[in-house]
Amino acid sequence: MKKLNRRNFIKGSLAGGIATVAASGKAKKASAAGGDFGGYPESMGVLVDMTKCVGCRTCEAACNKEQGLPEPDKPFDDYSVFDEHRHGGLPRRTTEKAYTVVNRYNVEGRDHPLFRKFQCNHCNEPACLTSCFVNAYTKTPEGAVIYNPKVCVGCRTCMVACPFYVPAYSFTSAINPVVKKCIMCYDTRLKFGRPPACVESCPQGVMTFGKRKDLIALAHQKIEGNPGKYVDHLYGEHEVGGTSWMYLSDVPFDKIGFDMHLGKEPIISYVKDFLAMVPMVLCIWPALFTGFHLLSTRKQANKEESPKA
Amino acid sequence: MKKLIAEGFQPIDTLIKPNTNNPWSWKDKLFLGLSPKDYMKQLFRNPFNWILAIIYAVGIPILVGRFIFGLGWATHGSYDYPWGLFLGWGLFVMVPLSASGFMMGTTVELFGRKDFKPIERLGLLNGLLGYFFAVVFLQVDLGQPWRLVYPMFVSLGPAAVLFLVAWHVATYLSVQIAELVPATSELMGWVKPKKFIKSIVLGLTIAGIILSTLHQGALGALFTYAPGKVHPLWYSAAFQWFHFFCSSIFGGLSMLIVVSTLSKWFLQWRCDANFSKNLDKITLGIAKGCSMALITYLVIKLVALAHDNEWGYLLTSWGQLYIFEIIAGSIVPLVFFTMAIRTGRAGLARFAAFIAVFGIALNRLNTALIAFNWHLYQEIPHWREFVIAIMVYATYIVVYRAVLYRLPILYTWQGDSK
Numbered sequence A: 001m002k003k004l005n006r007r008n009f010i011k012g013s014l015a016g017g018i019a020t021v022a023a024s025g026k027a028k029k030a031s032a033a034g035g036d037f038g039g040y041p042e043s044m045g046v047l048v049d050m051t052k053c054v055g056c057r058t059c060e061a062a063c064n065k066e067q068g069l070p071e072p073d074k075p076f077d078d079y080s081v082f083d084e085h086r087h088g089g090l091p092r093r094t095t096e097k098a099y100t101v102v103n104r105y106n107v108e109g110r111d112h113p114l115f116r117k118f119q120c121n122h123c124n125e126p127a128c129l130t131s132c133f134v135n136a137y138t139k140t141p142e143g144a145v146i147y148n149p150k151v152c153v154g155c156r157t158c159m160v161a162c163p164f165y166v167p168a169y170s171f172t173s174a175i176n177p178v179v180k181k182c183i184m185c186y187d188t189r190l191k192f193g194r195p196p197a198c199v200e201s202c203p204q205g206v207m208t209f210g211k212r213k214d215l216i217a218l219a220h221q222k223i224e225g226n227p228g229k230y231v232d233h234l235y236g237e238h239e240v241g242g243t244s245w246m247y248l249s250d251v252p253f254d255k256i257g258f259d260m261h262l263g264k265e266p267i268i269s270y271v272k273d274f275l276a277m278v279p280m281v282l283c284i285w286p287a288l289f290t291g292f293h294l295l296s297t298r299k300q301a302n303k304e305e306s307p308k309a
Numbered sequence B: 001m002k003k004l005i006a007e008g009f010q011p012i013d014t015l016i017k018p019n020t021n022n023p024w025s026w027k028d029k030l031f032l033g034l035s036p037k038d039y040m041k042q043l044f045r046n047p048f049n050w051i052l053a054i055i056y057a058v059g060i061p062i063l064v065g066r067f068i069f070g071l072g073w074a075t076h077g078s079y080d081y082p083w084g085l086f087l088g089w090g091l092f093v094m095v096p097l098s099a100s101g102f103m104m105g106t107t108v109e110l111f112g113r114k115d116f117k118p119i120e121r122l123g124l125l126n127g128l129l130g131y132f133f134a135v136v137f138l139q140v141d142l143g144q145p146w147r148l149v150y151p152m153f154v155s156l157g158p159a160a161v162l163f164l165v166a167w168h169v170a171t172y173l174s175v176q177i178a179e180l181v182p183a184t185s186e187l188m189g190w191v192k193p194k195k196f197i198k199s200i201v202l203g204l205t206i207a208g209i210i211l212s213t214l215h216q217g218a219l220g221a222l223f224t225y226a227p228g229k230v231h232p233l234w235y236s237a238a239f240q241w242f243h244f245f246c247s248s249i250f251g252g253l254s255m256l257i258v259v260s261t262l263s264k265w266f267l268q269w270r271c272d273a274n275f276s277k278n279l280d281k282i283t284l285g286i287a288k289g290c291s292m293a294l295i296t297y298l299v300i301k302l303v304a305l306a307h308d309n310e311w312g313y314l315l316t317s318w319g320q321l322y323i324f325e326i327i328a329g330s331i332v333p334l335v336f337f338t339m340a341i342r343t344g345r346a347g348l349a350r351f352a353a354f355i356a357v358f359g360i361a362l363n364r365l366n367t368a369l370i371a372f373n374w375h376l377y378q379e380i381p382h383w384r385e386f387v388i389a390i391m392v393y394a395t396y397i398v399v400y401r402a403v404l405y406r407l408p409i410l411y412t413w414q415g416d417s418k
Helices: A006-014 A016-020 A025-034 A059-065 A079-083 A125-129 A158-163 A199-200 A212-225 A268-296 A297-303 B001-007 B028-029 B036-045 B049-068 B085-090 B100-110 B112-141 B150-154 B163-179 B181-188 B192-197 B203-225 B238-268 B272-309 B311-315 B317-343 B346-370 B381-408
Strands: A044-049 A101-105 A114-118 A137-139 A145-147 A207-211 A245-248
Touching: A044 A212, A059 A079, A059 A101, A059 A199, A125 A137, A125 A145, A125 A158, A125 A268, A158 B150, A199 A207, A207 A212, A212 A245, A245 A297, A268 A297, A268 B100, A268 B163, A268 B203, A268 B238, B001 B036, B049 B381, B085 B112, B085 B381, B100 B163, B100 B203, B100 B238, B112 B163, B112 B238, B112 B272, B112 B381, B150 B163, B163 B181, B163 B203, B181 B192, B192 B317, B192 B346, B203 B238, B238 B272, B238 B346, B272 B311, B272 B317, B272 B346, B311 B317, B317 B346
Parallel strands: A044 A245
Antiparallel strands: A044 A207, A101 A114, A137 A145
């Protein structure tokens, strides 16, 4: 979709509100230009250079310890987990007991396997947040998407909405089931300006913690500075409106399980068509249908009136 | 019950006992004017009650288990498939099938079509109970059902589609209860409440239209949060809400035909002449509404395909399912409805209504479960999920029947019906 610059936007606005309302497709673009959030300017992020990852799972262990998660079924130095597959032949994913996992991908033409770390990407405009009807999610100015278990009703719409399938739910709990996901170590580290536990623990320096805008510049510098090394794409720069976690790879992203069909629009853009309709119905329907009522009962009304005349 | 009627028994339809001056007591009203013993006898004679007994014998322990061991024990709910049969069936199928309430209110009160009056209350009741049990299903599915009021009073997320659904369903439930106050007033012999509701009925009806337009649409809009997960053939950011809203019109009307047909078959003793004599004509009238909604729905479905340029998907196996749904669930009932209207055969319209209800169910289950995560893997709901869903639905039927037995829905109250 074409990005709207200011001149186009003003031109579009001048073209008249009527045209904008009539053509819903155009209306969407205009509203996106008007109310595009695009993330907090000082938001922090993490740049993951997957070419450096060796799959040692140290980050998984660090996350487990930092978040006080239960002991895993297999210890963190057991690499047989890379051969595990869940339902549908899919690789391991985050669960209520693990907020991050590393998966191994054997890519043709690459002499050793590629390892991909997976956790919440902390979107600029998170789908989980915008779909939550009790406002349980917050995008902090530091960049983390955090979750308040005290108000969660357990409708699980956030899980439906998340394009990355990140939120996990403690289905096993009957008394207090809640959503479990990475919060970028917000409470214990990010709030104080420190990098998340996984980033700090990595012996290979796979992850770089910093301001999101600096990381974008750094990533493009890396791509341009090493011709032929990286795929010319920074995953997370634009996907679903941009994410705080971004990835560099030396193989095409769709070969290592990244969804390349998400588009640049944040998920809420797809819902705006409906949301825009709501106030119109609320305002127009009462008058419209009262009018219908008067119209359809006019004969009766005339009959009642005629004897007097 | 048939046997009792044959023996000359007459169920209560007045305030005063016939041939006396004594009013019926609430106990009489509860037992339809039978002695408790006779009432129990007819209860045991009915084979359907034995089927219900079996459903409850199996279902209750499993429902209790769901609240002791959690959703993971009772369902196949997973990180990839957060929603299962409880919402897929209980919310997304039951709510459109309950749109009859606002449709009949609109027809009779707003458009002044008094010829539909005999079935208006059945339409309202069908709406109220459908919504109520959709909430029951929701309560079974929510992780923390005791926090149901949180979106209203504790922590508000007003920008979310589900927030709108929650508020509208809650408000609309109260509107529907109000709309059925007259029927209850007659049975209880109240005068003022009935008068009051009559004075605000137009406002209630219009509130019903607004709320229904928005929350029927909102249920569709819930899926616009998942553009990559719902198969493109069942997904349309621009038209999803309209698909759900428009199909709820013929869904609710068809369900009303189905329920009136079942009443005609199994509750003949409770239907009075006003209902029975007019039913064929009314059924054909509703069929007209159905056919108009169906053709609108089919056109807008086509427009959605063209809008997102999804023709290519029609050639895949998902396309076959889609084409099957459109033909069996929409085109076939449309043809039958039209034939029924042309030839004046109410029976054919009834048949078409059954198919249309099936079509709605198929569409909603396709969107919510079958075509959801189409690029991942297919999930089959846990057997316990089926048992609980069947049991809650059985409870819906039990309550429905109990109300039809007593309230003046299928029959006209004698006495102060003014």
